[in-house]
Amino acid sequence: MDIDELDIDELDPADATARAAWHDVMERSVRAGRPHALATTLAAFEVVTTAPSTYYSRTWLRALVDDEVVGVAELELPLTENTDVAQAEVHVLPEHRRRGVGRALWEELVQRSRAAGRTRVGSEVTVAAATGDDDRGGAYDFARAMGALERHREDHLLADLPVPAAAADPAYELLLWRGRCPDEHRGAYLDMRNQMNADVPSGELDREPPLLDDARLAASEHRLMQAYDVRVAAARRCADGVLGGYSLLFVPHGTDYGWQDDTLVMPDHRGHRLGAALKAANYADLPAEVACVHTWTAPDNTAMHRTNTALGFRVVERMYEMEAVIA
Known part of the structure; x- marks a missing residue:
């Protein structure tokens, strides 16, 4: 493919066929060579494309060769905080990589970010857990070639269900709610x-x-509930009824997995093994068809890593948050 044959245009969010095609290319690109990859579901993508957020502006790009979508990109601009930052994703089908498609999409994202007054562009790349520091793979190498530097790393972990039970401290009771x-x-x-x-x-x-x-919070809950079964476990101290921690879990509609979001124990309530109890309570309440749970934890978060390991989580990938200065 000659790069001159490549066209880049903007996805029309009102075009259902185009939305489905964009999502298909994104998902196939993300999953290529990554057996444990987690990609945004079509239902979740439909929510963000058809119901714009008050807090973020999003644009989706397509790279086309002879009217075939061979790569896609997303640009997210925060509107209330971090208004000097853009968040970007670039995905290219494996058979069209190393031909300039990714670079062309990235350069278009940078141009649009600068036009919006942004001076930094962040992106996430994920590689296999076995990848060494000197050979992290194509996505990481591409980000570095675009001028992005590594700023943060998290381990992507996976646990098969059920997990071992984790009893709550009897000084606390656990509350569960959905939505x-x-x-x-x-x-x-x-x-x-x-x-x-x-x-x-x-x-x-x-x-x-x-x-x-x-x-x-209400706006977030409303949007998330359209694509996910949103589940929360919270710990309430029996003596005074104060909430001391929570764990937030999402199950995408129509899937057999969940993904663990926040787990927090407030400072005054630490030391009671609440983190493990909250997670285990959420997992035990899942329907039988949910077979596994994904989560992400920074390598230096030793307390949460111990909790996750005890529950049966194992590291399957490494996720790197990269950032390029474009000022």
Whole structure:
């Protein structure tokens, strides 16, 4: 393929056929050579493309050769915090790699980011767990070739269900809910979510943590529930009814897996083995067809790694958060 034959255009979010084709190319690209890859489901993609967010602006690009989509890209622009940053993804079908498609998409993303006043572009790349530091693979090498530097790393872990039981400290009771957080727990849940956003390990990334209020939480819950079974386990101290921790789990509709998002124990409630108890309670409540759970943990988060290992999680991939300065 001659690069002059390549056309790049913008996905029309109103075109259902084009949306499905974009998602198909993304999914095939992500899963190529990665047996444990986790890709955005079509249902989740439909939500973000057809119901724009108040907090992020998103654009989807297509790379075409003879009207065939051979690569895709996504540009996300935060609108309320980190307004100097863009987040980008580039995916190219394996048979069309190393022909300039990825570079062309990246350069278009950088041009659009600069036009939007952004000075940094972040991206995530994932490689096999066995990959060494000197040979991380094509996606990592591509990011470096585009001028991006590694800023943070997380292990991608996988656990088969069921996991070993993890009893809660008898000083606490566990609460489970699905979907929207009940009104009686909403204030405490917001406090914990914001604590999590402030505490989450981020390596050398310079990011302003998002601040959730009730309106932003409600908007997030509404959008997520359209594509996921949203499950929360929370720990409540029996003596005073104070919530001391939570664990958030998503099961994409129509799939046989879940993915673990936040797990937080508030500082005053640590030392009671609540993290493992919260995760195990969520997993035990899953329907039988859910066979495994994915999660991500920073390598230096030793406490959470111990918790995950005890539950049967194993490292299957490495995820690197990269960043390029484009000012």
